[in-house]
Amino acid sequence: MSGNVFFRMEKINKFYPMGEEQAHILKDVDLEIREGEYLSVLGPSGSGKSTLMNIIGCLDTATTGRYTLQGQEMEDLNEVELAAIRSREIGFIFQNSQLLPRLTAQKNVELPLIYAGVPPKERKRRAREMLVKVGLQDRMGHFPNQLSGGQQQRVAIARALVGNPSILLADEPTGALDQKTGRQVMALFRELNDEGRTIIMITHDMNIAANARRVVHIIDGVLTEGGDGTDA
Amino acid sequence: MLKKIRGTMVMIKECFAMSLRNILSNRVRSFLTVLGILIGVTAVIALITTVSGFSGTLSSSFLSMGAGTLTVSVTGSDLKSGLTAGDLNALAEELDAVEGVTPTVNFRTRVARGGSYKTNITVSGKNAYYFYRNADTVGRGRKLNIVDENNMSPVCLISQTMVDEFFFGVDPVGNTIHISGIPFLVVGVLGDSSSESLVQLLSGNADILIPYTTALKMNSANVVTSFTVYLKDGVDSEKASDQLEEKLDALFSYEEDCYTVTTMSSIEDTMNSMLSMVSTLLAGIASIALVVGGIGIMNMMLTTVTERTVEIGLKKALGAIPWQIQIQFLIESFLLSMIGGLLGVLLGLALSFGLCQVMGMTFHLSTGAIALGVGFSAAVGIIFGWAPARKASKLNPIDALRSV
Numbered sequence: 178m179s180g181n182v183f184f185r186m187e188k189i190n191k192f193y194p195m196g197e198e199q200a201h202i203l204k205d206v207d208l209e210i211r212e213g214e215y216l217s218v219l220g221p222s223g224s225g226k227s228t229l230m231n232i233i234g235c236l237d238t239a240t241t242g243r244y245t246l247q248g249q250e251m252e253d254l255n256e257v258e259l260a261a262i263r264s265r266e267i268g269f270i271f272q273n274s275q276l277l278p279r280l281t282a283q284k285n286v287e288l289p290l291i292y293a294g295v296p297p298k299e300r301k302r303r304a305r306e307m308l309v310k311v312g313l314q315d316r317m318g319h320f321p322n323q324l325s326g327g328q329q330q331r332v333a334i335a336r337a338l339v340g341n342p343s344i345l346l347a348d349e350p351t352g353a354l355d356q357k358t359g360r361q362v363m364a365l366f367r368e369l370n371d372e373g374r375t376i377i378m379i380t381h382d383m384n385i386a387a388n389a390r391r392v393v394h395i396i397d398g399v400l401t402e403g404g405d406g407t408d409a
Numbered sequence: 410m411l412k413k414i415r416g417t418m419v420m421i422k423e424c425f426a427m428s429l430r431n432i433l434s435n436r437v438r439s440f441l442t443v444l445g446i447l448i449g450v451t452a453v454i455a456l457i458t459t460v461s462g463f464s465g466t467l468s469s470s471f472l473s474m475g476a477g478t479l480t481v482s483v484t485g486s487d488l489k490s491g492l493t494a495g496d497l498n499a500l501a502e503e504l505d506a507v508e509g510v511t512p513t514v515n516f517r518t519r520v521a522r523g524g525s526y527k528t529n530i531t532v533s534g535k536n537a538y539y540f541y542r543n544a545d546t547v548g549r550g551r552k553l554n555i556v557d558e559n560n561m562s563p564v565c566l567i568s569q570t571m572v573d574e575f576f577f578g579v580d581p582v583g584n585t586i587h588i589s590g591i592p593f594l595v596v597g598v599l600g601d602s603s604s605e606s607l608v609q610l611l612s613g614n615a616d617i618l619i620p621y622t623t624a625l626k627m628n629s630a631n632v633v634t635s636f637t638v639y640l641k642d643g644v645d646s647e648k649a650s651d652q653l654e655e656k657l658d659a660l661f662s663y664e665e666d667c668y669t670v671t672t673m674s675s676i677e678d679t680m681n682s683m684l685s686m687v688s689t690l691l692a693g694i695a696s697i698a699l700v701v702g703g704i705g706i707m708n709m710m711l712t713t714v715t716e717r718t719v720e721i722g723l724k725k726a727l728g729a730i731p732w733q734i735q736i737q738f739l740i741e742s743f744l745l746s747m748i749g750g751l752l753g754v755l756l757g758l759a760l761s762f763g764l765c766q767v768m769g770m771t772f773h774l775s776t777g778a779i780a781l782g783v784g785f786s787a788a789v790g791i792i793f794g795w796a797p798a799r800k801a802s803k804l805n806p807i808d809a810l811r812s813v
Contacts, residue, residue, distance in 0.1 A: 231807050234726070236725075236806045236807050236810075237807050256731060257730045260728055260729065260731075261730070263725075263727070263728045264727070275719065275723050279431065280430075289727040291419070291420055292727060292729040292730070293416070294412070294417060294419060294420060295419075296416075297419060336727070340728070
């Protein structure tokens with residue numbers, strides 16, 4: 178794992194107004210990710226891991242500190258510029274897959290490309306390719322409620338990958354799945370990482386975190402390096 | 410740049426498809442939402458089309474009767490309160506644009522026969538020339554002629570209404586009827602001159618026609634204050650009007666404001682402008698329904714935005730910029746409103762078609778009204794969809810996704 182530095186966080190602090198006080202969610206977080214890494218952020222609920230994911234995913238910005246993604250400073254970007262970076266660099270996978278119920282699997286996968294302005298023909302081709310890649314070639318015309326939880330999550334993974342992002346950002350990707358399908362998803366992640374895809378996975382489950390090649394712990398907003406995932 | 414525009418077009422097309430799916434997936438709610446717009450557009454279209462049909466019918470009937478005549482109404486001066494029979498003859502003979510003159514001496518009185526009577530009947534005095542020009546007014550019997558006129562004969566023509574009123578099962582011609590207590594011989598019955606019915610309706614239909622000289626005598630008058638001038642074929646009514654005014658000025662010793670000359674086209678103009686005013690007013694009232702419909706759409710869109718918070722957050726996470734979210738919701742409210750508007754146009758046209766059939770008027774497909782209906786609903790959709798769409802575009806993706 179000696180790719181270029183993909184992003185670097187230095188002394189990131191995040192405060193949220195909570196009533197009269199300021200909640201200190203992230204405390205001096207330093208984190209560096211290289212291309213091709215497979216990292217999991219392990220922490221209990223309320224530890225600040227979701228906030229960390231939002232900042233990594235450019236959905237939110239830090240209160241203080243420096244976040245550099247692909248050499249670009251995030252602090253002074255506006256909403257439109259952040260959206261462009263999300264569209265180009267980041268593929269999100271959420272806990273409940275978050276597919277749009279009225280669109281078919283293929284249309285769901287096409288969604289990020291629609292916003293990126295990709296022409297229909299290319300869009301359809303790429304969406305089909307991705308669905309084949311996650312093993313859903315015979316489910317393309319199905320609606321989300323016709324798919325099992327595992328299949329839904331795989332559609333979500335295809336959707337995250339279709340824009341060919343630099344990094345895959347997964348928030349509790351197996352949270353809503355049973356053990357078996359969870360393992361299948363993890364196998365798929367490992368496969369993607371073997372192909373050179375950078376993956377960051379956020380979870381509270383130590384067993385799931387162990388699938389990653391590198392694990393960091395976050396407790397009460399403090400990030401500590403946990404060493405190699407295989408040792409954890 | 411070109412690629413960017415093309416990308417935007419593609420996105421907008423997708424937005425239309427997605428919006429249509431959203432609208433159709435909730436048919437009952439969507440229908441109830443567009444009902445306000447539907448009713449508003451229906452009302453506006455029906456009103457405008459019906460009024461334009463009415464004014465079209467009016468114009469054509471004016472055209473059929475009014476061409477080539479001038480109507481003069483005399484208020485008179487201190488020295489001369491009206492025109493005498495001699496003055497009228499002079500007008501007819503001396504002005505080369507004039508073919509003939511028909512005085513009108515109207516009064517309302519009591520009419521009786523045998524034991525029955527009726528009050529407030531309009532009796533109109535006409536001359537022989539009137540019957541020469543309007544031969545079809547006489548349905549049965551004879552016209553009033555120059556002898557009746559010169560002798561101030563107590564003879565009359567009566568309308569079908571009067572026949573029904575006083576002559577049940579009796580032939581009226583040759584019988585006597587009492588007008589203001591004076592016995593009149595009925596010499597004829599007026600026919601239904603259908604082409605003029607609407608105009609006669611508007612100008613007050615006379616039920617009894619008598620010689621105008623007789624009418625003057627009954628009114629103890631010797632001057633005429635209202636008459637119609639028939640122009641020769643192909644004479645410009647404006648020119649003839651000038652000629653007539655010159656002559657009348659001389660008769661009234663050049664005093665001001667003794668008379669008014671009205672051409673049929675000027676009456677028609679006044680009529681049309683009145684009608685268009687009425688239709689504008691009615692359409693204005695009906696457009697209140699459009700505003701109410703717009704509020705309905707706004708309400709529905711605000712609810713939709715709240716319901717789809719997660720979807721919005723997700724789309725933002727997938728790289729949608731605020732503008733793209735806004736256009737999507739704007740398209741949805743635009744589509745909703747347009748569906749209501751188009752249904753309203755169809756319903757409104759059907760309604761006014763039915764109305765025109767019932768009222769015996771010609772149905773005019775007014776493209777202006779259709780454009781107005783469609784344009785109005787498009788505008789309502791965009792104006793009232795703006796705030797909800799803006800709200801959606803401003804949603805913070807983190808908050809949106811957290812509400813899972």
